[in-house]
Amino acid sequence: MNLRRYLPILDWGRTYDRGAFSNDMVAAVIVTIMLIPQSLAYALLAGLPPEAGIYASIAPIILYAIFGTSRALAVGPVAVVSLLTASAIGQVAEQGTAGYAVAALTLAFLSGGFLMLLGVLRLGFLANFLSHPVIAGFITASGILIAASQFKHILGISAQGHTLPEILMQLWENLGQTNWITVVLGVLATGFLFWVRKGLKPLMRRLGATPTVADFATKAGPVAAVVVTTLSVWLFGLDERGVKIVGSVPQSLPPLTMPGLSPDLIQALLIPAILISVIGFVESVSVAQTLAAKKRQRIDPDQELIGLGAANIGAAFTGGYPVTGGFSRSVVNYDAGAATPAAGAYTAVGLAIAAMALTPLVYFLPNATLAATIIVAVLxxxxxxxxxxxxxxxxxxxxxxxxxxxxxxxxxxEIGVASGVVISVLLHLYKTSRPHVAEVGLVPGTQHFRNIHRHDVETDPKVVTLRVDESLYFINARFLEELVQSRVTEGCEIEHVILMFSAVNEVDFSALESLEAINLRLSDMGVGLHLSEVKGPVLDRLRQSHLLDVLNGQVFLSQYDAWRSVTDTSGQTAPTS
Incomplete structure (x- = not known):
């Protein structure tokens, strides 16, 4: 067995040098600063204690560095997966209970196991069944849901709900509980974070800061919001005036945890785990491929499945919840100069230090600031x-x-992502069930054939040439049957039908039976059926059947040969448009 295939660290690790170490360390410092408030915020979104976000960003990053193939992908909690986690485990346990945390661990374990299984079986191509428009629609809707769900923290009220109508109704019904001090903190934090994203870097450049310093300040913007609002709560005792805060966070490394493996829990979470895996993988691979292309590197989607699977299993046994490669943190990692996956491992070390030494400092951190961080990120x-x-x-x-x-x-x-999968598959089936079939004629003075409705070409009233522009299989075979039948109608003078197979890569058994049916009907009508430009593998398959033995015509190497053969028999051609 080739270990380098399953352990990419053996590949890039052989050439690791001081320059790569320096680049990775700089990237790790920047990403760690960004991830501390972000990890706390995403844990809040998932309905888990804030430390779960940090725990989910330590062991998973290290495991991905060992098994993953992307040099820049940063793995950890992300907004969409956090929302999916809250939705899934909210159906089986009440938020804030021990059962809720165990369900989160189980969800990560199932998700990791499913991803690992797909990776070992090299089934990464299955993610292609989710079309990009459907993914874009789901992520857009999820962004709206996430932002709406965080307004309760901005207002300082209690509200539940998994759909937009439920969330809006809960917000309206509890609007009377609004804590205006929380509103001020939340609105100011949100406004500041939006400004940091768009306005801080240009301002610092105008003030003479170097691009590196300006970038660092922009990435550290959320930390500034955390520091200022935390100090405000502490100095003015705002927690005693109704401002909800993070409170006590355990000062420790990730604990060793055990996911729940009861049959009922696994049954309840299996489908959500699969959906989370698919969405997380598609998002992660899209980011990884985009960043790899910028440096002319490549990733292995099947090995990415193994890397992400290992990361999720690691989260399950270290107090985390489902993770994947995040867009924002990966872009920051790339822009900061990360040279190898070791940058992620160094980030994990930074977060471990934060978990041991800095967690007491976030005791007075208002939930409104974390909500602002989420809103700005997901919009x-x-x-x-x-x-x-x-x-x-x-x-x-x-x-x-x-x-x-x-x-x-x-x-x-959950229904949204499930519907996205179903819609993607149905769209594919619908489009391939009606393959593009063009009637073609000879371009004068050439040996090329083009659509008779788009070009001035030569045709023969006794010859019909149909160019099939897609592989033939069970779902579209009847379509071709009916098309040929409708074209060769009673009373017409057609003597030959040529099926041009230049774009046909495969003919399955159902399509073979349809071709045999077409041949039989045309034979009964005294019409010859010919095939042209059949690809070698397709022709090999057809030779294993009886079709070529009973074919009421010939198989031609080129369409021009077929045309010349049947028109020499049928008579002179006539121009048409």
Whole structure:
């Protein structure tokens, strides 16, 4: 067995040098500063104690560094997966109970196991069944749901709900409980974080700061919000005036934990775990491939499944919850100069130090600040332009995006993501069930054939050439049967039908039977059936059947040969347009 295939660390580790170490350490410092408030915030979103976010960012990062193939991907809690986690375990346990935490561990374990299984079986291609428009629609709707769910912390009220109508109704019903001091803190923190993203870097550049310093200050913006609001609560005793705070956070390294393995719990969480795995993998691989392409590197999607699976299993046994590769943290990691996955391991060390030494400092951190961090992060995920783009380009994709967004908002993230998977598959099946088949004719003075409805070409009234532009299999075989039948109608003078197979890569057994049926019907009508430009592998399969033995015509190497053969028999050609 090739260990380097399953342990990429053996590959990049052989060439690790002082320069790579320096770059990785700088990236780790920057990412660690960003992840401390972000990890706390995402744990809050998942309905877990704040320390769970830090725990989920230590062992998983180290395990991904060992098994993952991306040099820049930063693994840990992310907004969408945190929301999916809250939705899934909220169905089986009450938030704040020991059962809720155990369910989170179990969800991470099941998700990790499923990802590992896909990776070992090299089934990463299954993620391709989720179309990009559907993913974009789901992430947009999730961003809206996440932002809406955090307004309760900005207002300082209690509210529950997994769908947008439920959340809005709860907010409205409890609006009278609003704590205005919390509102001020939350609004100021949100406004400051938005400004940091857009305005701090240009301001510092105008003041003469170097690009490196300006970038560092921008990345550290959330930390500034945490420090200022925490000091405000502590100095003015705002917690005694109704401002909800993080409170006591254990000062320790991630504990050794055990996921629950009861059959009932596994049955309840298995489907959500699969959905979380698929969504997390698609998001992670998209980010990893984008960043790898910038440095002309490559990633192995199947090994990524193993890396992410190991990371999730690690989270299950160290007090975390499901994780994946995050877009924002990975981009920061890349921009900060991360040279190898070791940058993630150094980040884990930084977070471990924070877990042991800095957690007492966040006792007075207001929940409103964490909510502001989440809102600012997830609103960048909301992209309504996908609706216009798909409307302009493809009606079916527009319907898929719209349905996914509406179902996610109105019925919850689990139904939303499940509907996205189903819609993606149905769209694929619908499109391939009606393959593009063009009737073609000869371009004058050439040996090329083009669509008779798009070009001025030569045709023969006794010859029909149909170019099949897709592989033939069970779901579209009948379509070709009916198309040929409708073209060769009673009373017409057609003597030859040529099926041009230049774009056909496969013919399955159902399609073979359809071809045999077409041949039989045309034979009964006295019409010859010919095949042209059949690819070698397809022709090999057809030779294993009886089709070529009973074919009422010939198989030609090129379409031009077929045309010349049948038109020499049928008579002169006539131009058409």
């Amino acid at each position: 960048s995920l909301v992209d309504f332009s996908i609706l216009k783009k798909t409307w302009d380009y493809s009606a079916s994709d527009f319907v898929a995006v719209t349905v996914t967004i509406l179902l996610t908002l109105l019925m919850g993230v």
